[in-house]
Amino acid sequence: MRERPRVLVTRPGNRGEVLATTLSRYGLDPRPLALMHQQVLPETAAIRSVWLDFDHFSRVLVVSPFAAECLVEALDRYWPQLPIGPRYYAVGAATAEVLNRELGVKVHLPPEHVNGQSGRETSEALLTLPSLHGLAEQKVLLVAGEGGRTTLAEALSSRGARLTRLALYRRVFTAPDAAMQRCLASADFDALIVSSGELLEHLAGWCDIAALNQPLIVSSHRLATLAGNLGFAAPHVADSASATSLAAMTARVCGLDGGDVDQ
Incomplete structure (x- = not known):
């Protein structure tokens, strides 16, 4: 024993x-x-364009702590003065903690209770937030890794968002x-x-x-x-x-x- x-x-x-x-x-x-380990993807012209237009997004959703770290690093290079327009969302508390600590921004999280039950750190729970409904023609940035679930992207697009999904890293399995x-x-x-x-x-x-x-x-x-x-x-x-x-x-x-x- x-x-x-x-x-x-x-x-x-x-x-x-x-x-x-x-x-x-x-x-x-x-x-x-x-x-598994996480590998940062090289910055392409398309990724650079997103960073240069970052202030045009009304909402920024981040799916993981590592995605948050990649976002923080890019904003530090491109935006010494953080734009005030975007509202930030995170699927989980660990992701929110990175954004709050490094950027000093308020981060919206899944509600503590969903449909009478205890809330969880999931894409589905985050999507119940009222501020993620009625997104017609609003520019929304989804910061994630390669692959993974498509729940957030599909739901945001169906709600009318002009969605940009930005993959900043890949998962390497061993x-x-x-x-x-x-x-x-x-x-x-x-x-x-x-x-x-x-x-x-x-x-x-x-x-x-x-x-x-x-x-x-x-x-x-x-x-x-x-x-x-x-x-x-x-x-x-x-x-x-x-x-x-x-x-x-x-x-x-x-x-x-x-x-x-x-x-």
Whole structure:
């Protein structure tokens, strides 16, 4: 019996480190499962044109913390004085935190409650905001990576927005190292955390029956449905994609109450 439940963390970069630190505070033993990294795309003439016309957009929607970091870097180069016209929106709190900290702007988030239920950090929840309805002829910028879901783009276009979808980075998927391949093959872990559909699909190819039957922590019901379709037998849905929500759900699944965590 392990002293601390072993948890595999697939979230890349700084956010993965934050999640690992939070898991440790809950009495868990986080292990990084490196399957993906994010690669900034070269700036093209089309991307440069968007930055030069940034003040023409009435709304700017940002889908991830890394997209927010790319946006901040570009605005720092092109707009030393930030234009006052655009209103900013983020799918999740971590993305909003980057925009607020680096740009000092107010950021609109999905509501805390949607249709009488607790809100989640999803595109669908963000689209319920009244200010994202009635967008006829308004210029809207969607800042994201290559690929991914099309929910936001399709909904905004259907509402009349003159939409520009700007892909600033790509996700590069890799094989787990030899040690992690052995870990997955033997299911030598107590829980697995995934908060991306593309990452979940990639990971499934490396999981055999034993790994598929271990607890999987995901950040939305959409991901839980996808997990079921991919053969994962025990998905658990956290309240959101935040490190605290994911860690709290993981602790519960692993039989820890998290009572000694500093709030």
